Amino acid sequence: MRNGSSVPLRVRRLGLHTQKQAVAVMRTDCHVCRSEGLSARSQLVISTADRSIQAELLQVESALLAENQIGLSEAAWTLLGVGEGDEVRIGHAFPPSSLRHVRARLFGSRFSRADLDDIIRDVIAGRYTDVHLSSFLTATAAAPLDEQETISLTGAMMSAGDRLEWGEQVVVDKHCIGGLPGNRTTPIVVAIVAACGLMMPKTSSRAITSPAGTADTMETMTDVELDISRIRRVVEEEGGCIVWGGAVHLSPADDVFVRIERELDIDVEGQMIASVLSKKVAAGSSHVVIDIPVGPTAKIRDTRTADALAARMEAIGQHFGLFVSCIQTDGSQPVGRGIGPALEAYDVMAVLSNETDAPEDLRARAVRLAGLVLEMGGAAAKGVGPALALQTLRSGKAWEKFQRICEAQGGMRTPPRSRHQFVVEAAAGGVVSALDNRAIARVARLAGAPRSAAAGIRMLVRLDETVERGQPLLQIHAETAGELGYAHEFAERSAPLVRLK
Amino acid sequence: MRNGSSVPLRVRRLGLHTQKQAVAVMRTDCHVCRSEGLSARSQLVISTADRSIQAELLQVESALLAENQIGLSEAAWTLLGVGEGDEVRIGHAFPPSSLRHVRARLFGSRFSRADLDDIIRDVIAGRYTDVHLSSFLTATAAAPLDEQETISLTGAMMSAGDRLEWGEQVVVDKHCIGGLPGNRTTPIVVAIVAACGLMMPKTSSRAITSPAGTADTMETMTDVELDISRIRRVVEEEGGCIVWGGAVHLSPADDVFVRIERELDIDVEGQMIASVLSKKVAAGSSHVVIDIPVGPTAKIRDTRTADALAARMEAIGQHFGLFVSCIQTDGSQPVGRGIGPALEAYDVMAVLSNETDAPEDLRARAVRLAGLVLEMGGAAAKGVGPALALQTLRSGKAWEKFQRICEAQGGMRTPPRSRHQFVVEAAAGGVVSALDNRAIARVARLAGAPRSAAAGIRMLVRLDETVERGQPLLQIHAETAGELGYAHEFAERSAPLVRLK
Numbered sequence A, B: 001m002r003n004g005s006s007v008p009l010r011v012r013r014l015g016l017h018t019q020k021q022a023v024a025v026m027r028t029d030c031h032v033c034r035s036e037g038l039s040a041r042s043q044l045v046i047s048t049a050d051r052s053i054q055a056e057l058l059q060v061e062s063a064l065l066a067e068n069q070i071g072l073s074e075a076a077w078t079l080l081g082v083g084e085g086d087e088v089r090i091g092h093a094f095p096p097s098s099l100r101h102v103r104a105r106l107f108g109s110r111f112s113r114a115d116l117d118d119i120i121r122d123v124i125a126g127r128y129t130d131v132h133l134s135s136f137l138t139a140t141a142a143a144p145l146d147e148q149e150t151i152s153l154t155g156a157m158m159s160a161g162d163r164l165e166w167g168e169q170v171v172v173d174k175h176c177i178g179g180l181p182g183n184r185t186t187p188i189v190v191a192i193v194a195a196c197g198l199m200m201p202k203t204s205s206r207a208i209t210s211p212a213g214t215a216d217t218m219e220t221m222t223d224v225e226l227d228i229s230r231i232r233r234v235v236e237e238e239g240g241c242i243v244w245g246g247a248v249h250l251s252p253a254d255d256v257f258v259r260i261e262r263e264l265d266i267d268v269e270g271q272m273i274a275s276v277l278s279k280k281v282a283a284g285s286s287h288v289v290i291d292i293p294v295g296p297t298a299k300i301r302d303t304r305t306a307d308a309l310a311a312r313m314e315a316i317g318q319h320f321g322l323f324v325s326c327i328q329t330d331g332s333q334p335v336g337r338g339i340g341p342a343l344e345a346y347d348v349m350a351v352l353s354n355e356t357d358a359p360e361d362l363r364a365r366a367v368r369l370a371g372l373v374l375e376m377g378g379a380a381a382k383g384v385g386p387a388l389a390l391q392t393l394r395s396g397k398a399w400e401k402f403q404r405i406c407e408a409q410g411g412m413r414t415p416p417r418s419r420h421q422f423v424v425e426a427a428a429g430g431v432v433s434a435l436d437n438r439a440i441a442r443v444a445r446l447a448g449a450p451r452s453a454a455a456g457i458r459m460l461v462r463l464d465e466t467v468e469r470g471q472p473l474l475q476i477h478a479e480t481a482g483e484l485g486y487a488h489e490f491a492e493r494s495a496p497l498v499r500l501k
Helices: A031-036 A074-080 A099-106 A113-124 A130-142 A147-159 A186-195 A214-218 A227-239 A253-264 A271-283 A303-319 A342-350 A360-376 A385-394 A397-409 A437-448 A481-493 B031-036 B072-078 B099-106 B115-124 B132-140 B149-161 B186-197 B214-218 B226-240 B253-264 B270-282 B303-319 B342-350 B360-376 B385-396 B397-409 B438-444 B481-492
Strands: A007-017 A021-027 A042-048 A052-060 A069-073 A087-092 A172-176 A200-204 A242-245 A287-294 A325-328 A420-423 A431-433 A454-460 A472-478 A498-500 B009-017 B025-027 B043-045 B052-060 B069-073 B085-093 B170-175 B200-204 B242-245 B285-293 B323-330 B420-423 B428-437 B456-459 B472-478 B498-500
Touching: A007 A074, A021 A031, A021 A074, A021 B052, A021 B360, A021 B456, A031 A087, A031 A303, A031 B200, A052 A074, A087 B481, A099 A113, A099 A130, A099 A172, A099 B132, A099 B226, A113 A130, A113 A147, A113 A253, A130 A253, A130 A271, A130 B132, A130 B253, A172 A186, A172 A200, A172 A271, A172 A360, A172 A437, A172 B420, A186 A200, A186 A214, A186 A242, A186 A342, A186 A360, A186 A397, A200 A214, A214 A242, A214 A342, A227 A242, A242 B170, A253 A271, A253 B132, A271 A303, A271 B420, A303 A325, A303 B242, A325 A360, A342 A360, A342 A397, A342 A454, A342 B428, A360 A385, A420 A437, A420 A481, A420 B009, A431 B253, A437 A454, A437 A481, A472 A481, A472 B428, A481 B031, A481 B420, A498 B385, B009 B025, B009 B385, B025 B031, B025 B072, B031 B085, B052 B069, B069 B072, B099 B115, B099 B132, B115 B132, B115 B253, B132 B253, B132 B270, B149 B200, B149 B270, B149 B303, B170 B186, B170 B270, B170 B360, B186 B200, B186 B214, B186 B342, B186 B360, B186 B385, B186 B397, B200 B214, B214 B242, B214 B342, B226 B242, B226 B323, B226 B397, B242 B397, B270 B303, B285 B303, B285 B360, B303 B323, B342 B360, B342 B397, B342 B456, B360 B385, B385 B397, B438 B456, B438 B472, B438 B481, B472 B481
Parallel strands: A007 A069, A021 A052, A172 A287, A200 A242, A287 A325, B009 B069, B025 B052, B170 B285, B200 B242, B285 B323
Antiparallel strands: A007 A087, A007 B052, A021 A069, A042 A052, A042 A087, A052 B009, A420 A472, A431 A498, A454 A472, B009 B085, B025 B069, B043 B052, B043 B085, B420 B472, B428 B498, B456 B472
C-alpha cells in the first residue's frame, strides 16, 4: 500500500453500519478524489501516521460532508482507530498481488504454501473485496484443494492468528462438521469431559449455513466473547469452557470466509478442513474427536464420502501433531427438538439436568461422543468411555459442571422465548418417511435464526412416527411477524419439510 | 420477490454514487427493519405500486434520515423511477433461486438452457450480489463451459436483450478478442467497408481488462451512446456506425459480467464467446470476421488454443445462423503507438488520413481484416479484398466516410491530450527482444485508462529495434499527478515492460 495523497483530509464518523466492510464516503467534487483518480466503488487506502486500512469508496453529491472531509463507516472508524476530525491521507489501493495465485489456480496450477500465506495475509488485511473472496472460495470448490494444499492452507490460516498453550500434555476437543440441524452435543460433551477431569477448552464457531452454531446457542445462556486471559481463568478454574473462537483470533481469516460461504450457501471441503484444524491446533489441542453426520440430506450424503473426509482430516491432523479421530453418526433427521440458538439451548439444558422428557437422541449422541473423548484422552479405558459419560450425566455432575462453566464465563442466563409462532399441521394422516434437513434449516434461517436468538423451528415428530391429519408436525418460531410470514411462505412454496407416506 | 412490508416509507434521494449497485440506507432504529429482520448488508426488495427493485441495505445511526424515511442511492433512485417523498414498501429479498444451478455445477453437473435462462434473468434483475456474480464467473473459469453450455448461454444472453433487424441479407461485422494493447482496427475497418457499400452497423464494448475498448476510443472523437432509432438513422445514411453496444441493451447481462471480470482481471472463455456472439446475433449481423491475436503475452498464447477457440466460435455461430470466420494475427507486441482511448484515436486518424508517419502495423492489420470482411460480404472476389481495402484507404474515401459517420453520430471532436507525462528510458543499450503486453496494459490502466480518456502509454520502440542507453522507450500519460505516480511506481516494481538484450 502507498502512504496516500499529499493533501490531508479530516475524518468524520458517519454512524454508518456496513458489517465488517470498511467504507469511506467522499464528495463527488472532492479534489483529492480527482487528483488520485478515485471514483465510486474504487478501493482506497486510508492512512494515519501509524495505521493503514483498505476501504471501499462511495461518493455523495450533497453537502453531507465539508470540502476536506472524509466520512467513515463504523468498521473503518474502528479499524483505523481515529478520533473525530483527525487527519488522514488517502491513495489508490494496489490490487492485491496474491490474486494472481487465484487466477493461476483457475487455469490449472496448484497453490503452494507461500501462495496461501500471501492470500491469507491479504484477506486479513481487508485487501480482498467480496468479488475476490468469492472467486477464491469458488475456485477451491470447483477444483478441490488436494492434501498438500489443504495442509498449506491449514498452516497459513493458523500462522495468521494467535496460538494458545495450556501447559498440559493432553488437551481434548471435539468438532462436528455440521449439516444436521439441532445437533448441539458440544455443551453436553464439554460438561461431561471436564467433570471427569480432562482439560477441554472449547472454542466454537457461529453458524455458517445452519440456523445455529454452538457459539450462537451458548450465547443465549452465558457470555461467549471472552478474551484470552479470561478464557485461561475459566479453564484453570473449571477445566473447560465453551466460547466463541472468533473473539480470540485463532484463525482470523475464517470469519471472513464464513460470511462469503454463507452468502453462497456452500461449504468448501478444503477450506472447511483447514478452518477446523487450524483452530484446533492454534487452540492448543492434542486430541480431537470429529462427528461426521451422514444422511441423504445432511452435509455428507454417503459413507464413502465420509470415509474419504475422515482419512483426509486424520492425515492432516497428524502433519500438525494433532490426534484426530472421526466417527460417523446418523444424519437422517434433525437431532433433539429445537433448531435455532435458544430452542437448542433448552434441549441442552433438558439433557444435562436429566429432565424426564429430554430428547433421547441428543443424549445418546452426546454420551457416545463424550465416551470417545474420554477414551482418547486417557480418562477411560478402551470401550468404557460411554458408560463413564452416562454415569457422569446421570449423577448430575455434568449439569453442575455446566452451570459452573457458565458462571465462570460471565453468569448463567435464561434463553429468550420467541414472540411469534406458527404451527405446521399434517395435511393428511400417514407415517413420517423423510425429513429434509436442508429445507428445515432453510426455514429456520428465514425465520431469523441465528441472528434472532429465539427464532427457529421446534420439531414435533420424528422418522417412522404415525401421525393423524391435522396433527402438528413442527412449529416455526420468530421474533418478528415479518420473519414468521417470510419463513412460513417459503415453507409452503418449497418441497415438504416432513414427508408422509 | 415479495411486495414488501405493510408499513410504507418515504424515499429520499441521497445523491449517493455507487456505480450500478442499488443501495438503500435506513436508520438502525427503524421499526420496519426490525419487524422485517433486516440488518446492514441484507438484500431487500423495494416496491412502488408498479415497480420492484433489489438493493443492498446500509444503516445509519445519525439523524440523516427521519423515522419513516428510506435513503436511495442514485442507481436505486433511477431504477425505481420515484420522486422525492414517494411511498415505497420494503421486504426481505428471497435469495436468487437460480443460485442452486451454480452450486450444482460446482459439484459436477452441467448448465441446461433453462438453468442459464434463470441465471441471466436474475442477473439482469439485480438479484445477484457481487459474491454471487463472482462465483458464477469463477465456476465457469475453473470448469469451462462446454459447447452445448456455451450455445445455451449465448441464447440466454441474447434472449434477454433487444434485437435489431436491418432488412438486408448481408450485414457484416468484425470483432477482436482482445489482449493486444493498441489493436484499434475497428474504426478503420468500418470506414473502409462502409465506403465500399456494405452495411456494417458496429456495436462495440468498453474495455474489460484492457486500457481501452473501441467504444472508449470512439468516444474521444464522437458520441457513442446512441439509442436504437438514432443508430438506424446513422446506418441508413452512412451504411455504418461505431457505437457502444451497452446503450442499446443487446445483451444487458454482459455489462454486469464485465464489471466483475474487470475486478478479477480475468476473461472467461465461455462467457466471452457468449458475450460476443449474443451481441452479434442480436445486432442483426449475418457475417462476422474475428481477429485472434496470438503471442506469448497476448490473451491467446499459442496457435492450438487459437484453433480450438476459432472452431468453437464458428460452430456456435452456425447454430445461430451467423457465418463466423476467424483469423489469427501477430500478438507479440502492441499495435500502433498509442495505448489508451485518446492515444489510440490519434493513431486511427493518422492511418485514415494517410499521414506520412501513421503506424504501418495498424494500417496493415486493418487492411487485412477489411479485405476479409469485403470478401465475406461479397463486395470483393476471393483474394482481392485487401487490395480493394488499401485502395479505399489510399484514395481518402475511408477517411471521408469516417468523418461522415462521426458527424452523423453527433459531431466529430478532437481527442483530449494528457496533462502529465513521464518518459521511461533505456537503462542500457541493446536490442528490443520482448514487449510484455500484459504489463504494458496494466501500467496504462494504472495511469487512468480507460476512465481518464487521455491517459495511457505511447510506445516509442518496437521489437528488434536497437536502442541506446538513455533512449526513450515509452511515455506514460495521465490526467492527474497521483495516477502518473502510481503507474510509474508500479512500472518500476514490475518485470520490465520492454526487455533488451
